[in-house]
Amino acid sequence: MHLLIFAILFPFLAAALIPLIHRRLGPLNIGWLVLAVPFILFGIFAWQIPGISSGDTIAAALNWIPSLGINFSIYLDGLSLILALLITGMGTLVILYSIYYLSPTDSLPHFYAYLLLFMGAMLGVVLSDNLLVLYVFWELTSISSFLLIAFWFHRKNSRYGAQKSLLITVFGGFGMLAGFLMLHTMTGTFSVREIVSTIGQYSDHALFYPAMFLVLLGAFTKSAQFPFHIWLPDAMEAPTPVSAYLHSATMVKAGIYLVARFTPIFGGTSAWFWTVTLVGLVTLFWGSFCAVRQTDLKALLAYSTVSQLGLIMSLFGMGSAALHFGDGEAGAVYGLATFAALFHLVNHSTFKGALFMVVGIVDHQVGTRDIRRLGGLMAFLPITFTFAVIGSFSMAGLPLFNGFLSKEMFFTASVNAASLPAFSAETWGWLIPVIAWTASVLTFVYCMIIVFKTFFGKHEPKKLDKKPVEPPFGMLVSPAILSILIVGVFFVPNLLGDHLLRPALNGVLPGITGAAPHISAWHGFNTELWMTIGIIVVGFLLYKYLRIWKKVYAIIPEGWTFNALYNKFLEALEENSNWLTSKYMTGYLPHYFAYIFGFFILAAGGTLLLTGALSIDFTTDTPIPSYEVILAVVMAIAAIAILFVKSRLTSVLLNGVLGYSIAIFFVLFRAPDLALTQLVIETVTTALFLLCFYFLPEWKPEKASKNLKIRNAIIAVAGGLTVTLIALSVRAGNLYDSISSYYEDAYELAGGKNIVNAILGDFRGFDTMLETLVLFIAGLGVYTLIRIKGGKETRKNED
Amino acid sequence: MKINDVILKTVSQAGVLIILTFGVYLFLSGHNQPGGGFIGGLVLATAFVLMFLTFDSETVNKAIPFDFKKISALGVLLAFSSSALPMFFGQPFMSQSFGYFDLPIFGKTELATVTIFESGVALTVIGVVVNIITSISEDE
Numbered sequence: 001m002h003l004l005i006f007a008i009l010f011p012f013l014a015a016a017l018i019p020l021i022h023r024r025l026g027p028l029n030i031g032w033l034v035l036a037v038p039f040i041l042f043g044i045f046a047w048q049i050p051g052i053s054s055g056d057t058i059a060a061a062l063n064w065i066p067s068l069g070i071n072f073s074i075y076l077d078g079l080s081l082i083l084a085l086l087i088t089g090m091g092t093l094v095i096l097y098s099i100y101y102l103s104p105t106d107s108l109p110h111f112y113a114y115l116l117l118f119m120g121a122m123l124g125v126v127l128s129d130n131l132l133v134l135y136v137f138w139e140l141t142s143i144s145s146f147l148l149i150a151f152w153f154h155r156k157n158s159r160y161g162a163q164k165s166l167l168i169t170v171f172g173g174f175g176m177l178a179g180f181l182m183l184h185t186m187t188g189t190f191s192v193r194e195i196v197s198t199i200g201q202y203s204d205h206a207l208f209y210p211a212m213f214l215v216l217l218g219a220f221t222k223s224a225q226f227p228f229h230i231w232l233p234d235a236m237e238a239p240t241p242v243s244a245y246l247h248s249a250t251m252v253k254a255g256i257y258l259v260a261r262f263t264p265i266f267g268g269t270s271a272w273f274w275t276v277t278l279v280g281l282v283t284l285f286w287g288s289f290c291a292v293r294q295t296d297l298k299a300l301l302a303y304s305t306v307s308q309l310g311l312i313m314s315l316f317g318m319g320s321a322a323l324h325f326g327d328g329e330a331g332a333v334y335g336l337a338t339f340a341a342l343f344h345l346v347n348h349s350t351f352k353g354a355l356f357m358v359v360g361i362v363d364h365q366v367g368t369r370d371i372r373r374l375g376g377l378m379a380f381l382p383i384t385f386t387f388a389v390i391g392s393f394s395m396a397g398l399p400l401f402n403g404f405l406s407k408e409m410f411f412t413a414s415v416n417a418a419s420l421p422a423f424s425a426e427t428w429g430w431l432i433p434v435i436a437w438t439a440s441v442l443t444f445v446y447c448m449i450i451v452f453k454t455f456f457g458k459h460e461p462k463k464l465d466k467k468p469v470e471p472p473f474g475m476l477v478s479p480a481i482l483s484i485l486i487v488g489v490f491f492v493p494n495l496l497g498d499h500l501l502r503p504a505l506n507g508v509l510p511g512i513t514g515a516a517p518h519i520s521a522w523h524g525f526n527t528e529l530w531m532t533i534g535i536i537v538v539g540f541l542l543y544k545y546l547r548i549w550k551k552v553y554a555i556i557p558e559g560w561t562f563n564a565l566y567n568k569f570l571e572a573l574e575e576n577s578n579w580l581t582s583k584y585m586t587g588y589l590p591h592y593f594a595y596i597f598g599f600f601i602l603a604a605g606g607t608l609l610l611t612g613a614l615s616i617d618f619t620t621d622t623p624i625p626s627y628e629v630i631l632a633v634v635m636a637i638a639a640i641a642i643l644f645v646k647s648r649l650t651s652v653l654l655n656g657v658l659g660y661s662i663a664i665f666f667v668l669f670r671a672p673d674l675a676l677t678q679l680v681i682e683t684v685t686t687a688l689f690l691l692c693f694y695f696l697p698e699w700k701p702e703k704a705s706k707n708l709k710i711r712n713a714i715i716a717v718a719g720g721l722t723v724t725l726i727a728l729s730v731r732a733g734n735l736y737d738s739i740s741s742y743y744e745d746a747y748e749l750a751g752g753k754n755i756v757n758a759i760l761g762d763f764r765g766f767d768t769m770l771e772t773l774v775l776f777i778a779g780l781g782v783y784t785l786i787r788i789k790g791g792k793e794t795r796k797n798e799d
Numbered sequence: 800m801k802i803n804d805v806i807l808k809t810v811s812q813a814g815v816l817i818i819l820t821f822g823v824y825l826f827l828s829g830h831n832q833p834g835g836g837f838i839g840g841l842v843l844a845t846a847f848v849l850m851f852l853t854f855d856s857e858t859v860n861k862a863i864p865f866d867f868k869k870i871s872a873l874g875v876l877l878a879f880s881s882s883a884l885p886m887f888f889g890q891p892f893m894s895q896s897f898g899y900f901d902l903p904i905f906g907k908t909e910l911a912t913v914t915i916f917e918s919g920v921a922l923t924v925i926g927v928v929v930n931i932i933t934s935i936s937e938d939e
Contacts, residue, residue: 680842687848687932761829772878775927783931
């Protein structure tokens, strides 16, 4: 097995081991053991840097379902490597931080198991080459994120946020799956690499654009792009380490990764360019606009994440133009945007991770994140203050921090895009730098809010729950490392650029050479620098007079948000489905049977008649021996007798007669396996019935009106007739060759003389395996329904 | 009133043994003769059900101290993991293989990997059936 396949499976294995290890561990925090997982993985991925940066790629595969083109194939290129390093690197820091952050009363094994599940799923997303495998991991990140957001599930807000994020991201995920299937229909493969190499000939295909938009739907929902961004602020109900990890550094980047990964497939078209760029810009602006008005520090960071994700997204959109121009000077100019996107992707993870940790420290040490209650903390938390300054100033794009470099490149890219001589950018292209600049001013404003409202101003101890002191050393290590990275990247950016960003760029824009620039902090007094200076001046003024212009926010009516739309939609859905459900779920079993059989008669019987499949031919039948006739008559008598018996016990026994007679039929028709199963099942169900016999309500004669009885009789007779007709007609329709000849070789192929068993275990084992799962779930369902009672009364709702 | 169930208890003690043996036989012979994981598991489950019917659940739980929920979970895990295992040897998911070996007592015997998968199925069936029956029959 390849090392990288092991790397994906490692977190899952570790997660499975947690419940076993946890109990033996005693007082030691399980986090210390879990910490080793991302650390080792980070080492494995860091080991690949030299090879990847020299242009190699690594591919490996395990056969999964090769006949359907689904294989566990992985592909490591520069783009995957950057994401993998972020996932494992940030994972290490976040787990270290969480060891100090979580209280011992929290359920640590659950927390770390979910976190490891997430880590494995995320690695799977960025390393998979097979679209369906990617999809499986993609949804797994949604599910593990759901579990983590709802980690404090006794809070109503946590449950709400978790549900919201799951609904929105899984909705997008389904769309994406449809897009993947369309890609498969077009190209006949699920492998991303193969699609990239053949997609050129399909750009006129009718499914090309639908597939593009569906894939983008998945990416936009996952990366919280406008208008799907509404789940991200509510996801902040998760513990702060989770917010730092999933909702700023990794999972939300999955959508961006997807856009980057699919740029070689769909990029170079005007639809892709404008959709990705505009959605990104709108998200950038709207996120920064909303962030300014927030009073909760974590909500502010959530909106700032939305906005920064929009920034990266728009850069990938602009960069995709390079594929339109091809290799050459123009391609290199627009390819710079992609380079900036990758650069900012890394930078954003460092500064936003640090900021979330800082906010977590403030929350942990003071007891609140509300900026109306905070203030003057600089004197008490000087170290935390330093990290906050580094993180915020980097996000604001100020010099001495890595955010400055990528932000300048962002301006360069937006100015370039405005003068794009293609995609009709000459008419509306000027909007791009204008929106970019305005949003950056707002970004500057909220960055100042984070630093100044929290750490400067008057300290009012009465408003705080705790006396502020610096947190334990361990909690400061992770933000310290990130802060060092933020400053370090500013001074030696080309180390990152040459070894990680350049190979990643090749993954996004294959064939475009020369797009990766030499990053330099000082690039003369050009447009970009003046834009930055303008941001500082205007932003400072806006911050100073915040009180005055904040009234702007009151203009938008309260009910006009996407949140309200989402809530209204859910409410309406719930009400209407309740109404509909109460119409037919009467709690009366005969009704349900009438619905089920009525529908069956209409669907199956109707199809039978409409398609002209009804054809009955008795001429080729073999003669029916007398004992079969007797058996059939016995069964018929038993079945009819059930209708008229007065006691329940008798009807149970008659039912048993039917079951055993069927078993005898199986024996006669040489199907001993079926006969055996039928016999045992009949025995078990009869035993079951006798067990609960005592508890069943009294057997009353049915008090139904004559009309109802007639209606039921009609349904019953029609149902029986439909089944009989279908069974008789089936023999006439030989549309396909029988596959039974394949199974005749059971002994040679599977080594089994029992063909039925060979089919169940060897040839069609998939069915058996999933049936086993269904049986297991049904068993659990019965257990929970019967054993766990009154769950609603005991569940604590704290708010 | 104390129910006189001496005959039932004596008969089922012998009966359980026979049913268990029959169940194991069905399970093992499945590949070449009627039987297999599902039926074998079902027959084994009926043996346990008979025990639960004859004796009270405390006595049975003392005799077979298994959590049947866990047994069914173990079965599913076994079925899935044995199916995934071939992937790590370059084979597709769920590939099975078989071979003939000379064993000391049995002589030339066929051993098939599908038996592992089938035992997962059997364990699930036993666990689920017994679990359903005990949870329904348990008095408050």
